[in-house]
Amino acid sequence: MASTDDQNKLLLFTSVDLTYGWSFKQVNDNEEGWLPVKKVPSMVQQDLIDNKKINEPYIGFNEIKAEWVGTKSWLYRLKFSVPAVGRQQNSIVVLAFDGLDTLADVRLDGTTILNSDNMFRSYRVDITDMVKHMYGHDEFILEVELDCAFLKARQIEKDHPEHKWITFNGEPSRMALRKSQYHWGWDWGPRMITAGIWRPVRMEIYSARIADVRVDADISPDYKTATLRISTKIESEANGLIAKFAVHRKGETIASFVAEVMNGTAMATFEIPQPDLWMPAGYGAQNLYEIYVFLSHNNQELCRDIRRFGIREVELVQEPDAIGKSFYFRLNGLDIFCGGSCWIPADSIVTNISSERYRAWLELMVPGNQKMIRVWGGGIYEEDAFYDACDELGILVWQDFMFACGNYPCFPEMLKNVEAEALCNLRRLRHHPSIVIFAGNNEDYQVQESNGLTYDFSDKNEKNWLKTDFPARYIYEKVLPEAVADEAPSIAYHPGSPWGDGKVSYDATVGDMHQWNVWHGTQEKYQIFEALGGRFNSEFGMEAFPHLATIKSFVTDPKDLYPQSHVLDFHNKADGHERRIATYLMENVRPVTDLPGYIHLTQLVQAEALTFGYRGWRKQWGENRHCGGALVWQFNDCWPTTSWSICDYYLRRKPSYYALARVLAPVAVGVKRKHHDWSVSHAREPATSEWELWVVSSKQEEITVDIELRFISVETGQDIKANIVKKDVIVKPNGTTNVVSGYVDNVNEEKHVLAARVLVDDNVIARDMDWPQPLKYLQFPKRNVKVDIRGNEMHITADRPVKCLVFEEREGYHLNDSAIDVAPDDEQVVTVRGLENGAEPLSWTFLGALEQ
Template sequence: MHQIGYLSPTEAPALLPFTAINLAEGWSFKPVDDGEWASGWLPVKRIPSMVHQDLIDNQKLDDPFIGLNEIKAEWVAKKSWIYRLDLSVPAAGRHHNSRIVLAFDGLDTLADVRLDGEAVLKSDNMFRKYRVDVTAIVKKKSENHIFSLEVELDCAFLRAREIERAHPEHKWITFNGEPSRMALRKAQYHWGWDWGPRLIPCGIWRPVRLEIYSARIADVRVDIDISSDYNTASVRVSAEIESESELEIKFSVCRDGKTIASSVNEVKDGSSVTTFEIVQPALWMPAGYGSQNLYEIVAVLSYEGQKLCTDSKTIGIRRTELVQEPDAIGKSFYFRVNGIDVFCGGSCWIPADSFVTNITPEKYRAWIELMVLGNQKMIRVWGGGIYEDDAFYEACDELGVLVWQDFMFACGNYPCHPELLETIAAEAVCNVRRIRNHPSVVIFAGNNEDYQVQESNGLTYNFADKDEKNWLKSDFPARYIYEKLLPAVIASEAPTIAYHPGSPWGDGKVSFDPTVGDMHQWNVWHGTQEKYQIFDTLGGRFNSEFGMEAFPHLATIKAFVTDPKDLYPQSHVLDFHNKADGHERRIATYLIENVRPVPDLPGYIHLTQLIQAEALMFGYRGWRKQWGENRRCGGALLWQFNDCWPTTSWSICDYYLRRKPSYYALARVLAPIAVGVQRKHHDWSVSHARIPPVSEWELVAMW
């Protein structure tokens, strides 16, 4: 039950200050079809949450991360679920100028929302925010009325398959998960990936609020222009206002808790704009290149001296560039921050939990702190997960980690029927607006590997054809999303941040062209399974994915293995917790080629981790050396930094943040000054195990 008081109508001010009530507690849930459900309504500890976690909390589901429990949890994804909350609306809601809004920051995914049985919202996109004006519904009820808020979540698993069947004209092709996943705007890894389980959760996954106000600041945008000598910065601040009254807004620029500039403006036609000139700005720099200086932009909306609403944005003053210039090799691809070229050694990031509502701000910060301690400069938010929580980007801002942000499309040929394009456009605007002011965000990319799906399946792609209507009529319609819809959103909403149509993408050439764009190099492990000692010869201008699998630490394995008899390298349970195709043969191949295998589990774990550390080091060291060769290679992002459950994968830090040896190997090779010694690779399989008469060695110093 939620209730706050307010002045009586005769004492109330002309306009009502903004009030937000977090609807986090008091919820209950059950399946929609509860014919065999004897439990009735079950309590929810706290919203945000997901149904699997709520079932675990009520001892109705065994933890799917343990043993083979993932299989036992499949029934959850095949049902629809309903969440309910009883609430009262504060007396302030009766104010004659009040608006009453239900604000949903995230519903996963197909949700019908009802207030007192009246339909108020039908959502179809996990990645969007929704605001529902319920003023009329509330004000027609008595002051002490108790409202019933219901959120019914339809079964995404079954609905996605229905949509797939309804569009037989489209070629539903994917690399991971089942093709129907592309029918819904939902985290794609929920359908399972080659490193994660198939659980397909649902829930109220981001906060819900009841907002009461007469006026509100809907959005604050900050655009920064820095002089060529970095001595001055022009900071343009604009705000969108919801109000029917004549108001004023005060903008302030603050640093270290002190106001350094302010301006009072009128609100006209629902907006207000001002510009500040900052002399000798304290620049934001990546970790290792300088300080992460941050400023705060504060906006205060008022009416006749009465404060109505306050909003703020934390910003960094910096200029970032994606340098793509013709050179002797082809076209460069590297990042420049405040005039300084930065070799972007780092990692790719997947959601840190299958149930993302379990990731706390403290855990996000711990992950990013690990990156900084490991001398990593960039993290790539992969396109099959989520647009991350604000706490993720805030940690990157404060600690100086550059963010490569994919849009949420991964490993598939996505359909483009009009309804889907409409919600994708709204999703893009919503999320770009949310994260564009973070100084850590330096690039948006349209998708993950969708151009590789097009290439490997012979789908239509004529780079010279610039007629967008033809793209939508082709068997690769998603080109319209990546080369028309998304770049238009970036140009409008975040014009100073670079946009790249996909990862990888070769500027009209094939995605594996080493002379241009970025590259995913998977001919070590996947593909032709090359020897990792030649990693440096396989790279391109920017290597945004490459990797080698390794077992997690023994303590992590013991966390999900319940029977000690399963503690051996290829037990059923251990193989079940490795989703990579052919992993048994591939791990064995790289072991047998480089070390003398051992049968016991601790020794086997150590050897897989040793090979991973060696393989990734060969890639990083060779490509960092190429950075000094006229920027031949602009960066390398390993796959992957983290895990979403306890598993064997390509991660260098496992689900419990336990660091594998590769983490330390990469910290050494990415140190500000790194020295490496390397023997020239001799392929024994070609020379029939004959030892070369002379071994060549190379000593490399990198800075």
């Protein structure tokens, strides 16, 4: 038997992961229905797949066959033991649930210990009394019963007819629960209403615990000093606890402090001279610090915690100007054009996304020259691995709160739930230097506008908001901004995306904008994207088919490998996608019916459309910060599908990925004819077409370059007139330099491309090529394209201008460029990681190749 001193001695913190040994069954199934679970975290769909009870839902039409899973309730069970130390006098025993999806009745030996109804919250249940009152009890049975979210949400909707249940995607009842909204199906993903223990479960035994660590950094105006304020919350009933703080940089302790724990808190303040600032990729180093907190009693360490953080100053600059009000980000005094993408969950079964897969996704952004990722509000607050990778890679994060495309109710219990959700996630995420903005929702203000819901921006009486038919304003303009101000004051808050000072969401003078009048809405020509933008374009896009290998992963019958097959249409959830894809193809390129050719055309049109958007909006960055950034919808996919993604479910990059990398390069050149709407003019050309050439740079210093512009016949490959050469051009830092402009004579000059290059010391650092629009009017005689492989390099030449030369995306190979336009007498080199001497060459195609 332990001595009295041992019984009174404070315990070392112990954490036991409850990962293995679980089983599950459908509720109301018989006792023989128990099936093994490989491990938790998991979701019931994956557990059923593992037990061969359903087929892989991403293949063929299996999504439909698996929908029944989301209409049932499920029970998970685990038998576990509590170590003897958990029964000592000074012990506290807690079951910690980092995430339960979604309606969970948690029972320990038949006694309910937790009822949860929020997928986005973590829960801690003190079971100390149960453990100590059952001394000698060898084994406990932990059960997690997950009620059917689908049916429960519908019942809540039915019980509240006074609320206007209005949505853009999924069914309206989804808004009744705090659960990932895309699980009800979206216009890019399947309907898969999951349930499960989706984040880790563990048992903790301790006498004292560090419950929270907060780091706030104040930087002096000259950036030469940073003041760190660290505060902790300590959970313990013991007296005499001591907290030691240590700040580490590159493994070395640079500052330390010891404080007594008083009233459950301990604090420290540090002055850091000459701090190493955290900067986004391309603008400086991703310097990271660690704060270690050691909790001790009588010189014995009981537990420790670590927070990694970066020292940086973020400002969302919204200042009145000649246009309206600016909207851009400034980090450590440096203005950043935020070219990037929107992010959806990378799988419909989110527990299948490993840390390695997160990293692989985000690593694609760096060579893609993308600076910002927007975590969209209909998915999840992402895993720590996601934000850790963004910190390390220098990717700025726009973080939505989890509300999307709906008129959300604000019942009292919902408001309490949302507030707890916000605090839980803010405390988990606030130390990440990559997170620079929290936004209240995705497109909920647009739902308000389109349905005429009440919104009087001049009414500042918060209680009135709850009485309107748009009560969620109370969440976005009171609950969430107050939570951010209290918990993460160094991070900007924005009520919604899009939103701009209470003006309509399509107001181009203020706030951010979702520009969907290309593809959706009025279906404008993508050639005028530049004119459709606002102060910050946080959504816009164009669909494209994934690569053929991705299509073959879900098409089970080779007879279905044609562009309009039933299964291919099923794997495109966008309303009216057949008409919209057809419209943009027919307007711009000559149609084909074979699947490889059709894939290439949709990908070419996507790349062209996004280039017109990014290129024009980045040019506007230099025009008094007219446009502060552009985030394409969307970066990734949650299943193999046709969507707006620029990289598909298997991380295969579409041509648009490469096109955007060139437009967002540190130095990029743009050349463009002024748009002429050929459909309105009945295909009549103007006598002349104005063109302009400019250079954009994100570098912080002037550079001197040479610029060449050629005028090359599309049909012959010959230069139709003398080149324009500008020597020793001074390119402005972090802005736009207009170089030259002119006119194309459409009457006397044959069809030609404008081919621009930027050179430094005779080395080409940027290219752009402007083609006569639309491409379908052009003649493409046979092009002699050569791809000469030299080691891991492909040297590409052509005798005539080539449009969108795309290389195969083969597994295990990584290209530094693709989807390129090639001009005669201008060899381009593409490097391929994984290409060895003797390896089978990558296949390739280009516009008009199939006609040769």
